[in-house]
Amino acid sequence: MNFLDLLNAQIDKSNSLLCVGLDPDVNKLPEQFQNTPNQLFEFNKAIIDATHNLVCAFKPNSAYYEAHGPEGVVQLRDTISYIHEAYPGIPVILDAKRADIGNTNDQYATFVFDYLGSDAVTLHPYLGREALEPFFARKEKGLIILCRTSNPGAGEFQDLIVDGKTVYSHVASQVSQSWDTLGNCSLVVGATYPKELEEVRAIVGPDMPFLMPGVGAQGGDIKAAVEAGIGANKRGLVINSARGVIFASSGSDFAEAARKAATETRDEINKYR
Amino acid sequence: MNFLDLLNAQIDKSNSLLCVGLDPDVNKLPEQFQNTPNQLFEFNKAIIDATHNLVCAFKPNSAYYEAHGPEGVVQLRDTISYIHEAYPGIPVILDAKRADIGNTNDQYATFVFDYLGSDAVTLHPYLGREALEPFFARKEKGLIILCRTSNPGAGEFQDLIVDGKTVYSHVASQVSQSWDTLGNCSLVVGATYPKELEEVRAIVGPDMPFLMPGVGAQGGDIKAAVEAGIGANKRGLVINSARGVIFASSGSDFAEAARKAATETRDEINKYR
Numbered sequence: 001m002n003f004l005d006l007l008n009a010q011i012d013k014s015n016s017l018l019c020v021g022l023d024p025d026v027n028k029l030p031e032q033f034q035n036t037p038n039q040l041f042e043f044n045k046a047i048i049d050a051t052h053n054l055v056c057a058f059k060p061n062s063a064y065y066e067a068h069g070p071e072g073v074v075q076l077r078d079t080i081s082y083i084h085e086a087y088p089g090i091p092v093i094l095d096a097k098r099a100d101i102g103n104t105n106d107q108y109a110t111f112v113f114d115y116l117g118s119d120a121v122t123l124h125p126y127l128g129r130e131a132l133e134p135f136f137a138r139k140e141k142g143l144i145i146l147c148r149t150s151n152p153g154a155g156e157f158q159d160l161i162v163d164g165k166t167v168y169s170h171v172a173s174q175v176s177q178s179w180d181t182l183g184n185c186s187l188v189v190g191a192t193y194p195k196e197l198e199e200v201r202a203i204v205g206p207d208m209p210f211l212m213p214g215v216g217a218q219g220g221d222i223k224a225a226v227e228a229g230i231g232a233n234k235r236g237l238v239i240n241s242a243r244g245v246i247f248a249s250s251g252s253d254f255a256e257a258a259r260k261a262a263t264e265t266r267d268e269i270n271k272y273r
Numbered sequence: 274m275n276f277l278d279l280l281n282a283q284i285d286k287s288n289s290l291l292c293v294g295l296d297p298d299v300n301k302l303p304e305q306f307q308n309t310p311n312q313l314f315e316f317n318k319a320i321i322d323a324t325h326n327l328v329c330a331f332k333p334n335s336a337y338y339e340a341h342g343p344e345g346v347v348q349l350r351d352t353i354s355y356i357h358e359a360y361p362g363i364p365v366i367l368d369a370k371r372a373d374i375g376n377t378n379d380q381y382a383t384f385v386f387d388y389l390g391s392d393a394v395t396l397h398p399y400l401g402r403e404a405l406e407p408f409f410a411r412k413e414k415g416l417i418i419l420c421r422t423s424n425p426g427a428g429e430f431q432d433l434i435v436d437g438k439t440v441y442s443h444v445a446s447q448v449s450q451s452w453d454t455l456g457n458c459s460l461v462v463g464a465t466y467p468k469e470l471e472e473v474r475a476i477v478g479p480d481m482p483f484l485m486p487g488v489g490a491q492g493g494d495i496k497a498a499v500e501a502g503i504g505a506n507k508r509g510l511v512i513n514s515a516r517g518v519i520f521a522s523s524g525s526d527f528a529e530a531a532r533k534a535a536t537e538t539r540d541e542i543n544k545y546r
Binding site: 066068074097102111154157 | 296298334336337339340341342343344346347350368370371372373374375376377378380381383384388397398399400401402403404419422423424425426427428429430431433434435436440443444447486491
């Protein structure tokens with residue numbers, strides 16, 4: 001099954017557009033995971049068990065694992081395997097923000113899809129479509145291209161004006177009109193910028209899903225973001241919250257608190273779908 | 274010592290602008306490294322021993338190691354450690370092409386500098402300067418920003434025109450005029466585009482070094498590239514060749530062939546300095 005079908009099936013099954021970001025910053029882990037073996041994996045497992053039926057996807061960010069060297073990479077793979085084995089049908093998006101020239105991307109695709117077993121990956125657009133061919137060759141995988149990111153300084157290059165349109169609008173047009181021949185492309189558009197989100201939705205039409213970081217800790221408003229970005233059949237958004245869910249409590253009730261935060265976020269999103 | 278001083282000292286010591294790219298594609302390793310333990314590290318070690326006094330830097334590309342999972346990551350760290358221990362003074366550039374939002378970049382900086390021990394890293398510009406703060410906080414490290422890449426499709430977004438100037442020119446201006454307050458920034462400009470290289474040199478002035486991929490297997494012309502890009506004091510270019518050096522022979526004479534290819538490339542570069 002390709003990524004878009006997998007995603008839509010899980011959205012319908014969970015009645016949720018919430019994606020939980022598995023970004024286990026060791027400095028914020030509950031005390032019971034401090035200085036324990038496989039702490040990232042064990043923490044993730046508890047979060048996954050607590051939230052699996054509330055999400056349309058899980059999104060580990062590779063950086064939080066790479067920071068621990070090989071032990072972190074193993075725990076990232078184990079986290080993805082655990083999701084696939086314990087809860088089949090939930091897509092895993094690897095937030096890795098990769099992109100190099102073609103023969104190098106071939107190696108990254110091996111890491112992301114063959115070693116880690118991800119269903120989708122985030123990619124930088126800067127080198128253009130040609131360089132990303134090894135990712136496009138993985139026809140069943142989701143390719144999620146950075147368009148308008150959620151960070152405060154996102155506009156420095158993304159908002160430059162080319163022929164009366166922003167650079168991020170050009171990225172949205174190119175991906176939608178010329179890259180997405182297989183229907184497996186998606187865009188990253190931050191919840192922190194609802195006006196830009198609305199504009200990108202108008203450019204690409206109702207069917208392309210957006211990965212939307214920026215709610216929760218980053219402060220994006222759910223009502224504004226959902227109303228601006230919602231796609232066909234009340235789908236089309238994968239709304240990521242990491243810190244707001246996984247670190248809802250730093251005490252021994254962290255899993256229960258994560259489940260509560262995920263439920264509230266899902267329900268808040270559904271109010272505006 | 275900061276990256277630029279380290280680099281310039283090594284350029285002077287080796288009388289070389291050649292950087293050898295340590296991209297050990299397993300499908301191309303000489304037969305003696307097929308199916309042997311630590312094959313990436315052992316191959317690299319032989320290449321490093323054969324070429325160390327001919328280079329201004331070594332540049333492993335992270336993708337070729339990540340493709341092997343945790344065992345690859347260990348061999349990447351061991352490769353960098355080996356260079357620093359056996360040949361102190363040679364800077365190691367990690368070609369990782371990272372960039373995410375700020376708190377995530379903090380984790381990538383931990384991987385790249387603390388775990389791996391790199392002296393410099395390549396970064397995507399798309400999220401802007403603000404997001405890269407955790408890299409800028411590593412004041413002694415080199416930050417090498419993608420400007421005009423060497424791949425055939427580089428122009429898709431990089432050549433879009435903003436206020437009469439290309440996007441890559443805007444990246445060059447911003448990095449030079451506003452990002453590089455500590456003198457530790459550099460740009461990636463491909464040898465395959467000498468006209469663009471000349472333009473970027475004119476924008477940033479003579480002192481900023483360029484990491485220049487694209488000679489060797491990618492077909493960039495050394496004479497044109499050196500004449501277009503050379504900086505102050507006949508420095509300012511770090512000219513990378515990976516496949517053209519490390520896979521000069523696939524036989525048991527691979528190290529000798531790599532040394533010969535590196536010598537020829539260094540001398541060819543020096544003819545036009």
